Structure formats: C-alpha cells, structure tokens
Amino acid sequence: MGCYDCCMRCLGGVPYCSLVATLLLFSGIALFCGCGHQALTETERLIETYFARNLQDYITLAYIIQYFQYVIYGLASFFFLYCIMLLAEGFYTTSATRHTFGEFRSTACGRCLSSSFIVVTYILAVLWLLVFAFAALPVYFFYNMDATCRTVDDLTETPASINQLCVDARQYGLLPWNAVPGKACGMTLSTICKTREYRMTYDLYVAAFAGAGVTLLALVHSCLQLAAGQVHLKERRQRAFKEHRKVWEQGGGTLCSPYPAYPVPHYYLTTPPPKLSLALLNPCHPPS
Structure with a gap:
C-alpha cells in the first residue's frame, strides 16, 4: 500500500497538460526542421538539374536556401531549450507541487515567471503563424506542378497540346527571367514528376508543412494551458481567503x-x- 501511494503521488505530480504541449512542440519542430532542411537541399538539386543550366542563374537561390538552412539550425536549438523550460515550468506550477510546498501559495517571482511564459508563448504563436503560411508556398508550387503532370499524362494522345503545358520556375520567383531554360514542358515535365527526387521533395515539403501546423497547435495549447493555470491559481487563492474569513467569523474572532x-x-x-x-x-x- 505504501508503494501504491508513492506511485500515485508521483503520477499526481506530473503536469500532463504541459507534458502534452512539450511533446507536440518538440515533435512539430523536429518534423519541420528535419524535413524542411532536406527539402531545401533537394529543391536546389532539382533546380540545378532541370530548370537552370548556368550556375549564375540559380546562385542567388542557392544562397537563399543556405541562409534558410542556417535559420532552421537556430530554430531547432531555440525550441529545444524552450521545450525544456516549458516542461520545467509545468512541473514547478503543477497542483501537486504547490500543494506539497505551500498549499497553493505563490510568490511574486513565480507569478512574474508564469506571466512571462504566457507573453513569450503568445508572441511565438503569432510569429509562427507567419512561418506556417510561408511553409505552404512550396507545397502550393509542387501541387500545381503535380496537377500539370497528371494533365500531361491524360493528354498523351495529342502531342501538340502536351507541349503547351509547362511549369515555369521563373513565375514563382525561384529563378531570374533570363534563366535558361527556366521551365519544363510536355513529356519532359512528366518525366521530372516521375523521378524519385521530385516525389521525395514533394513529400518532404508536405511533412514540413504538417510539422509547422503541429508546432502552431502546440504553442496555442501551451498559451491556453499557462493562462488557465494562472486563473486556477487565482481562484484557489480567493477561495482559500474566503474560507479562512468564514472560519474566523463563525468562531467569533476577527481577521x-x-x-x-x-x-x-x-x-x-x-x-x-x-x-x-x-x-x-x-x-x-x-x-x-
């Protein structure tokens, strides 16, 4: 019975909401950073092989891809540390811990720390909403390219119309207008869509977009959980004060x-x- 009570006490001290938010945040960031980094590498390879014959045509895109990969390294490091702090803050403010160390008491430093986490998480959620929207752009590009490839496959009996179906990377700002060839048409485009590099790049961008969505969901969940914890603590303090006052009044004493x-x-x-x-x-x- 003593071992059972000890296990129940340990399980009761786990901040499950913070644990779920931390796991979601860590999984989303790992999926976004890992798949996004590899997708950028494969994109550079596709542009170099099928859309640009001269290094000067895609050198700017190569630098941009390299900068984004560095940003991904920074995001992975920052959110890894933030996940640890978020989980530690959840263990610190859990109900069982507050009950053990002081009957739901809180210090000014603890309230300030929790409020700071709420503000930081809210700002990260707003900023990550922009990242989520930006991650949809390559998915949109590859979706259009895939739709064009399916149309080419359906019109194989009329070669004249097939050559008019093209995907121009210059229209999406990936290459300058003087890039050669800059686009892929007809059966060449259909061949590109059937390559392993194209399918893998498309899947990686979809996975990175899903990871950005999971990260946004985790940040919103964390913000709501932290705000709910602050409200719950305030209600408990007010309820404890009212009960204490009621006991004094019934006993004929005064506060x-x-x-x-x-x-x-x-x-x-x-x-x-x-x-x-x-x-x-x-x-x-x-x-x-």
Whole structure:
C-alpha cells in the first residue's frame, strides 16, 4: 500500500497538460526542421538539374536556401531549450507541487515567471503563424506542378497540346527571367514528376508543412494551458481567503494581520520591547 501511494503521488505530480504541449512542440519542430532542411537541399538539386543550366542563374537561390538552412539550425536549438523550460515550468506550477510546498501559495517571482511564459508563448504563436503560411508556398508550387503532370499524362494522345503545358520556375520567383531554360514542358515535365527526387521533395515539403501546423497547435495549447493555470491559481487563492474569513467569523474572532498594527519604534530593533507594549503592537499574538 505504501508503494501504491508513492506511485500515485508521483503520477499526481506530473503536469500532463504541459507534458502534452512539450511533446507536440518538440515533435512539430523536429518534423519541420528535419524535413524542411532536406527539402531545401533537394529543391536546389532539382533546380540545378532541370530548370537552370548556368550556375549564375540559380546562385542567388542557392544562397537563399543556405541562409534558410542556417535559420532552421537556430530554430531547432531555440525550441529545444524552450521545450525544456516549458516542461520545467509545468512541473514547478503543477497542483501537486504547490500543494506539497505551500498549499497553493505563490510568490511574486513565480507569478512574474508564469506571466512571462504566457507573453513569450503568445508572441511565438503569432510569429509562427507567419512561418506556417510561408511553409505552404512550396507545397502550393509542387501541387500545381503535380496537377500539370497528371494533365500531361491524360493528354498523351495529342502531342501538340502536351507541349503547351509547362511549369515555369521563373513565375514563382525561384529563378531570374533570363534563366535558361527556366521551365519544363510536355513529356519532359512528366518525366521530372516521375523521378524519385521530385516525389521525395514533394513529400518532404508536405511533412514540413504538417510539422509547422503541429508546432502552431502546440504553442496555442501551451498559451491556453499557462493562462488557465494562472486563473486556477487565482481562484484557489480567493477561495482559500474566503474560507479562512468564514472560519474566523463563525468562531467569533476577527481577521488580523500577523504583523504589528502600529509602527515599531526604532529602539525596539535593538532592545526587546516590554510584554505590555508587544500586546498592544500585535493583538493577534498576546504575550504568554
């Protein structure tokens, strides 16, 4: 029975909401960063192989891809540390821990820390909404390319119309307008869509987009969970104060502060006050 009570106490001290939010956030960031990094590498390879024959045509795109990969490294490191802090804050503010260390008491530092986490998480959620929208752009590009490839496969009996179906990377800003060839048409486009590199890049961008969505969901969940914890703590403090006041009123007593009701003279700081003066200064604790 003692082992069962110990296990129940340990399980009761786990902040399940914070744990779920942390796992969602870590999974979303890992999916977004890992798949996004590899998708950018495969995109550069596709552009180099099928859409640009000169290095100067896609060198700007190569630099942009490299910068985005560095940003992904920074995002992975930052959110890894933030996941740890979020989980630690959840263990610190869990109900069982507050009950163990002080009957749902809170310090000004603890309230400030929780409020700071709410503000930071809210700002991250707003910023990540832009990242989520940006992650949809390559998915949109590859979806259009895949739809064009299916149309080419359906019109194989009329070669004249097939050559008019093209995907121009220059229209999406991936390449400058003087890039050669800059586009893929007809059966060449259909061949590209059947390659392993294209299918893998498409799937990686879809996975990165899904990871961005999971990350956004985790940030919103964390923000709501932290705000709900603050409201719950405030309600418990108010309820405890009302119960304490009700007990004093039923017992015929009065609520009084444990601190002196009058200023303590300066010489009392070095000389113990007489018992009579102590009773006047603190009526809640009369001298024995």
